[in-house]
Amino acid sequence: MKYIKRSLLFFLLAAMPVVAQQKITLEQIWGGAFRTQGMDDLQAMKNTNEYTVLNANRNARTMSIDLYDFATLNKVGNLIDSKSFPQLKDGIDSYTFSPDEKKILIATQSEQIFRHSFVADFYIYDTAAKTLTKLADVKVQEPTFSADGTKVVYSNSNNLYLYDLASKTAKQITTDGKKNSIINGITDWVYEEEFAFVRAYDWNSAGDKIAFIRFDETEVPEFSMDMFNTGLYPSQYVFKYPKAGEKNALVSLHIYDVKTNTTKEIKLGNYNDYYIPRIKWTNEAQTLSVQVINRHQNNLDLIFVDANSGTPKIVLNEKDKAYVDITDNLTFLADNSFIWTSEKDGYNHIYHYAKTGKLINQVTRGNWEVTAYYGFDNKTGNVFYQSTEISSINRDVYRVSLNGKNKVRLTPNAGTNAATFSPKFDYFINTFSSAKEPTNYTLLNAKDGKQVKAIVNNDALKSKLMDFSLPEKEFMVITTEKGHQLNAWMIKPKDFDATKKYPVFMYQYSGPGSQQVNNEWNSADDYWFMMLAQQGYIIACVDGRGTGFRGAEFKKVTYKELGKYEVEDQIDAAKVFGKYAYVDASRIGIFGWSYGGFMSSNCILKGNDVFKMAIAVAPVTNWRFYDSVYTERYMQTPQENASGYDDNSPINHVSKLNGSYLLIHGSADDNVHVQNTMLMIEALVQANKQFDWAIYPDKNHGIYGGKTRLQLYTKMTNFIKEKL
Structure with a gap:
């Protein structure tokens, strides 16, 4: 009887119509259908x-x-x-x-x-x-209130202005600002891009001094871009861009006295060809902190300047055999002692220094990285930060006493956690996501990490995605033939059959200190990868040597040889995947954007027996074409390290192309100039190599606007279907 019922149930279920799972489309991805x-x-x-x-x-x-x-x-x-x-x-x-x-x-x-x-x-x-x-x-640019809120400084046409709220009038502080020549209080192109800041001035806490950096770009070579959508004739956009080994802007430090309406230049010391990547007033109103780093970026001085006398004093020095990363975590405590982060012990950690520069204590330590510093609570003496202590692909929020004791993990869920703390440090809003859980916001207690209340979730999106039966991102560690253990993830088709053979499409970025193998919610590219998986592809991503959050040694092994070890690791990873029983080793492709495009280009050339196809978007094809600050940090200058530049630039390996290659660039890319692609095209033509390419007029490094991304990803999808 039971058997009859089960048979009948099976028959009924089998007879029910099968509801087809929805397929992701590019229109949905770029139309915002999966927005959180x-x-x-x-x-x-x-x-x-x-x-x-x-x-x-x-x-x-x-x-x-x-x-x-x-x-x-x-x-x-x-x-x-x-x-x-x-x-x-x-x-x-x-x-x-x-x-x-x-x-x-x-x-x-x-x-x-x-x-x-x-x-x-x-x-x-x-x-x-x-x-x-x-x-x-x-x-105007970058307006900022004074300490008492009665005045605002802003930039207009490379000069600084002081606006008085009571009189509603503005006074010009600097007068020599001129396009492509002199900039006051705002960074030049290369500082903005590579030191990641724009406002190069700072108010002190008394509201009577304004420190600013002046950039003299006069001798910096110019770069020009034709803009086509400007009328009958194209117009030219011309700006100063120092390429590797070329002249940088001359920088100088100045302090403006609001009360006397006078400005004086601060002589920082006997420096030659240097950068000022950060300025910040300390808690002592007349003491300014200045970070000065040499052109090789392997020697950094933290200087305290007496604003009244102009006298500089070095309070801290950081040296490295490769390079020193700039920190935004400099925080001054009530006694003007300060928090500083450094990877001088091999991993990025928090240090506490006296205002004299004497080390008081290393607050955190271990074979893991501090990835964000949130602040110090004067009342409890606790430091709050984010780190990779549990896993290099995850982020958690912690608190620890300033003496390094009583550490507490405040985020219980494995994934990516980030905090916004209340001013009293008694609560924080935790932003959490993982590869399986879309972003949600909750209020947590800063004492023990217990949840107080949910704020915003994306349950509706999670429910919507159930109709698509999306494949999951599987995290793993692969070991190459050379013995290198590398973080990786893989997305297999939902109906994966281990007895079949699948093509593999690899994605990577690979730049110094970067990370693509991390446990967080989907980006637009992730949905694209899942769409490709629905169409029968396996997608894989590997963070090779040179990427971040695994210690300085792992990251800095690529010093002076960008594109050597990273390319080796992608080729070796592809060989590992090629040995999987369910992978068709003759059908492996690779894709990347920017540094990732540099990498995918190298891989199809140096790994021409491994990769069948490659897509390179906005790639550097020769490091001689890229900017001074970024390139020289990792490579020194072309004059000092010619072989490092030439041996691993794809433009010098075009004769090795055997597979299918798609090269894409925006013509108005102010970052990685279209020059990289144009000269790569000419090299390929002269090597009599067939390839595909697309130029997007007036589009910058991001190549977006209107239907641009949809058209671009349609092109790349069709290329993958045709060539892989």
Whole structure:
């Protein structure tokens, strides 16, 4: 009887129509179908136990800065709503508070310049009076309040201006600013791109001094780009770009005295051909900290400058046989002792120094990396940070006493955790995701990490994705023939059959200190990879030597030979995959963008017996074409290391091309110039090699805008289907 019932049940189930699983499309990926919900422009207040979020009402096409209580997560106020101010009809792009948090600088109608820099219409909003005042009649850069909130400094046309809120007038601080010649208080192109900052000035805590860096670009060679969509004739965009081994901007440090309206240059010492990658006032109002690093970037001095006398004093020195990474974690405590992060013991860790520069204590230690420093709680003496202690592919949040004791892991879930702390360090908003869990935001207790309340989740997206029956990203460690253990992930088709043979499409970036094998939620590329897996491809990614978060030795092995060991590891990884019973070793391809394009180009050439096809987007094809700060950090200059440049640049190996090669670039790429691709094309032509290529007019390094990404990824998808 039971047997009959089971048979009948089986028959009924078999007779039911099978619901087909949905397939991912490129239109969905680039149309935002899988976009996650988040907390936009989340900022913790400093004077109250509250935080702000920039919320958008898509139906009403308005935006608001809303205030929330950290302890309850309740909305306690609306600071400003764009619907009440016609000046903000185009929305709120970004916002910053005055030190007393009673005024807000609001940016609207922003226009991008380079990766980080932009000009915008800025308004000063008084939260009590509810008034909105335009800062300047023109679009300006990087405005910042003084300590007492009565003044604002901003940049316009390479000069600094001081705006007085009471009189609503601006005074020009510098007068010699000139395009492609002199810049005051704003970084040049190479500083912005490689040292990752734009505002090269800083207010002191007394509001009476402004320190700024001056860039003299006069002798820096110019680079020009034709812009085609500008009318009947193309226009040229010309800017200063120091390539490897060429002249950099001459930098100098200056301090402006607000009270006397005078500026003096600070002589930092007997330096030659150097960078100033950071300036920051200490807690002592008349003491400025300056980081100075030599052109090779293997010797860094932390200097304290007396603003009144102009006297500099070196308080800390960092040296390395390869290079020293710049830290943004310099934090001054109440007694002007300071927190500093360094990888001098082989891994990036937190150190506590006296204001004299004497080491008090190494706060963290171990064979793992501190990946973010969140702050110091004066009340409890605790330091809060993010690290890879559990696993190099995960991130967790910790607290530890300043003496290095009483460490507590505050995030229980394996994946990527990041924190925004309340000003009292009693709570933090944890942003969590993993390869299996979309991003969610929760309020956690900073004492023990226990969850207080959920804030935002993406359960709706998770439910939606169930209809697609997506394959999972499997994390692993592979061992190459040379014995190198490398982090990797693999995405197999959902209906994977181990008795079949599958083509493998490898993705990587591979640049120094980077990471692609990390446990976090999907990017747009991940959905593309899953789409390809639905079409019968295995996708794999390997972080080879030179990538980050596994210690200095693993990262810096590529010093002076970019493209040697990283390429070896991708080729060797492909050979490992090729030996899997379910892999068709004759059908392995590779893809990368930027540094990854440099790598995929090298792989199809140096690994021509392993890779059947390669796609390179915006690749460096010869390190002689790339900028000074980045390239020389890892390679020194071409004059000093000619073989390091030439031996591993793909443009010098075009005769080895056997497989299918797709080369893609944007013509207005200010970062990796289209020159790289044009000269690669000429080299391939003269080697009589057949290949495919595409140039995207007026598109920068990101190659986006309108339908651009959809067209680009359609092209790459079709190339994969045809060639792999």
